[in-house]
Amino acid sequence: MNITVTPGRKIIGRLAKGEDLLAALEKVAREQGITLGEVQAIGAVSQARVGYYKQVERKYYFLDLAHPLEILCLTGNISVKDGNPMVHAHVTLSDGDGRAFGGHLAEGTLVFACEFAIQEYQSATALVRRMDDPTGLFLWPEK
Amino acid sequence: MNITVTPGRKIIGRLAKGEDLLAALEKVAREQGITLGEVQAIGAVSQARVGYYKQVERKYYFLDLAHPLEILCLTGNISVKDGNPMVHAHVTLSDGDGRAFGGHLAEGTLVFACEFAIQEYQSATALVRRMDDPTGLFLWPEK
Amino acid sequence: MNITVTPGRKIIGRLAKGEDLLAALEKVAREQGITLGEVQAIGAVSQARVGYYKQVERKYYFLDLAHPLEILCLTGNISVKDGNPMVHAHVTLSDGDGRAFGGHLAEGTLVFACEFAIQEYQSATALVRRMDDPTGLFLWPEK
Numbered sequence: 001m002n003i004t005v006t007p008g009r010k011i012i013g014r015l016a017k018g019e020d021l022l023a024a025l026e027k028v029a030r031e032q033g034i035t036l037g038e039v040q041a042i043g044a045v046s047q048a049r050v051g052y053y054k055q056v057e058r059k060y061y062f063l064d065l066a067h068p069l070e071i072l073c074l075t076g077n078i079s080v081k082d083g084n085p086m087v088h089a090h091v092t093l094s095d096g097d098g099r100a101f102g103g104h105l106a107e108g109t110l111v112f113a114c115e116f117a118i119q120e121y122q123s124a125t126a127l128v129r130r131m132d133d134p135t136g137l138f139l140w141p142e143k
Numbered sequence: 144m145n146i147t148v149t150p151g152r153k154i155i156g157r158l159a160k161g162e163d164l165l166a167a168l169e170k171v172a173r174e175q176g177i178t179l180g181e182v183q184a185i186g187a188v189s190q191a192r193v194g195y196y197k198q199v200e201r202k203y204y205f206l207d208l209a210h211p212l213e214i215l216c217l218t219g220n221i222s223v224k225d226g227n228p229m230v231h232a233h234v235t236l237s238d239g240d241g242r243a244f245g246g247h248l249a250e251g252t253l254v255f256a257c258e259f260a261i262q263e264y265q266s267a268t269a270l271v272r273r274m275d276d277p278t279g280l281f282l283w284p285e286k
Numbered sequence: 287m288n289i290t291v292t293p294g295r296k297i298i299g300r301l302a303k304g305e306d307l308l309a310a311l312e313k314v315a316r317e318q319g320i321t322l323g324e325v326q327a328i329g330a331v332s333q334a335r336v337g338y339y340k341q342v343e344r345k346y347y348f349l350d351l352a353h354p355l356e357i358l359c360l361t362g363n364i365s366v367k368d369g370n371p372m373v374h375a376h377v378t379l380s381d382g383d384g385r386a387f388g389g390h391l392a393e394g395t396l397v398f399a400c401e402f403a404i405q406e407y408q409s410a411t412a413l414v415r416r417m418d419d420p421t422g423l424f425l426w427p428e429k
Contacts, residue, residue, distance in 0.1 A: 002156025002171060010407065012322075012363075013288025014426045028288060036155075038183070038260060040324070042361050042376040044339055052239045053187055055211045055255050063241040068341045072378045072388040073235070073361045075185050075216045077155075077258055088258070090185040092215045092235050092243055092359070092378050092388070096338045098349040100243035100378055100386035102215040102235070112341050113421050115363055115374070117324060121153065135256050140157045145299025145314060179298075181326070181403060195382045196330055198354045198398050206384040216378070218328050218359045220298075220401055231401070233328040235358045235378050235386055243386035245358040245378070264296065278399050283300045 001143050003127070005036065008120030015114040021045060021074075022087060022105050028118060029078050029085040036121045039089055041074035043114035048093055050103025058136035062106055069093035071114065072100060078118070079127040081138055086129065144286050146270070148179065151263030158257040164188060164217075165230060165248050171261060172221050172228040179264045182232055184217035186257035191236055193246030201279035205249055212236035214257065215243060221261070222270040224281055229272065287429050289413070291322065294406030301400040307331060307360075308373060308391050314404060315364050315371040322407045325375055327360035329400035334379055336389030344422035348392055355379035357400065358386060364404070365413040367424055372415065 011032065015024045025039055048065040076089025091109070092102040132139040154175060158167045168182055191208040219232025234252070235245040275282040297318060301310045311325055334351040362375025377395070378388040415424040 002154050005153050005155055007150070007153065007293070010291050010293065011288050012291055012407065012409075012413070014428065016428060017420050040361060042363070042374070044341065046341060050237075050241055052213055052237065052241065053211075053255075054239070055187065055189060061239065065241065068339075070338055070376060070389050072376045073216045073359045075183060075218075075361075077185070077260070088185070090213060090215045092237075092386070094336075094338065094378075094388045096340070096347065098336055098338065098351065098387045098389055100235070100388050101241045102237045102243050103213050103241055112339075113418075113423055113425055115426065117363070121155065123155075127155070132256075134160050137256055139256055140258065142157065142159060145297050148296050148298055150293070150296065193380075193384055195356055195380065195384065196354075196398075197382070198330065198332060204382065208384065216359045218326060218361075220328070220403070231328070233356060233358045235380075243378070244384045245380045245386050246356050246384055264298065266298075270298070275399075277303050280399055282399055283401065285300065285302060 001141055003123055003125055005121035005123040008122045011118045013116055015111045017112060019111045020107055021109040021111050022107050025087045034078055034120045035080050035085050036123055036127055037078040038119045039076040039087055041114050041116035043071045044112040045069050046110045046112045049106040049108030051106050052103050069095055079129055081129040144284055146266055146268055148264035148266040151265045154261045156259055158254045160255060162254045163250055164252040164254050165250050169230045177221055177263045178223050178228050179266055179270055180221040181262045182219040182230055184257050184259035186214045187255040188212050189253045189255045192249040192251030194249050195246050212238055222272060224272040287427055289409055289411050291407035291409040294408045297404045299402055301397045303398060305397045306393055307395040307397050308393050311373045320364055320406045321366050321371050322409055322413055323364040324405045325362040325373055327400050327402035329357045330398040331355050332396045332398045335392040335394030337392050338389050355381055365415060367415040
């Protein structure tokens with residue numbers, strides 16, 4: 001499945017120290033009324049919580065990294081789930097030895113410093129997440 | 144070398160479970176006739192194959208990661224090689240312990256779930272990959 | 287803090303073998319007069335130097351990776367510091383075993399091959415980095 005979209009607003013900003021990274025990005029999307037878009041960010045966190053989906057068990061497992069990490073790359077999108085804008089983002093992090101870690105960004109990841117960019121898109125068709133039987137995940141329609 | 148380009152179409156979509164990640168992205172580019180652009184994606188794969196270029200030997204080595212991984216970040220571009228659109232993408236992946244891996248995305252990487260975005264660009268000058276003597280890689284012109 | 291910006295020029299290009307990655311990207315920004323924007327790149331480096339910010343000590347530590355690495359993802363932005371365009375970029379790298387590393391991109395990272403894209407933005411408000419007391423970093427204004 002793919003759709004052609006047109007660019008809407010572009011928003012660049014900084015999140016505040018101590019904010020929950022995922023919740024803060026979703027707050028921007030909701031306050032601005034963005035229901036379709038892309039998110040990117042770099043920065044650092046004081047602690048992180050990331051998910052890994054066990055594809056056979058069809059269940060998310062979460063890993064807590066309880067120490068400061070650089071955000072090497074946050075990449076994600078905004079679409080609609082249960083009637084609200086939802087940010088789906090994956091995050092790559094690095095520790096003091098330069099080793100990289102990451103996963104599905106979960107609440108519990110706390111901003112130390114973060115510079116983000118959100119690109120809104122407009123589309124004739126809303127992208128809505130619904131339960132996808134083959135994967136057990138909330139995904140966009142297959143067709 | 145750099146060129147200034149103008150934005151074309153933006154396509155957002157989902158790849159199907161079981162598709163080859165690289166081949167599926169190239170299929171979108173070819174079907175849409177996109178010869179210049181950018182690609183981004185997140186999601187998960189059931190297995191991955193990534194390349195590392197040995198710069199002294201001037202040869203790619205490929206690593207098979209034969210287990211499920213999150214796609215933390217796929218970043219790439221679309222340009223022309225041998226007359227056809229070619230996707231050049233690098234991928235960052237994470238395992239169940241949150242450790243990150245990655246490399247040059249090769250065929251043999253199978254989609255579990257994948258949300259992608261392709262931005263087309265238009266340019267007076269086509270970007271065509273040709274053998275670059277200093278590196279042994281197919282690159283855009285140096286000047 | 288966030289601002290809504292409008293797209294300016296999009297520049298796609300290749301850096302030359304042997305260039306300093308960070309300095310070369312800043313050179314493009316300065317030559318083109320870009321004071322606000324985003325940067326992305328993939329490619330490979332012959333060696334890398336990346337920073338990790340010790341949040342409690344409020345001090346950057348730098349790690350030298352003195353061997354060839356793939357650039358899995360370079361993500362960054364352009365804004366103004368001390369009156370000049372400054373590139374702030376984080377980089378994810380991988381070695382011959384596919385393991386990923388990364389950090390705050392520092393000078394001393396040498397290009398083997400690199401394909402980059404810079405998106406300029408225009409804004410009524412310039413984004414200027416100033417010392418931020420809570421973090422000890424040069425950041426955009428909090429409000």
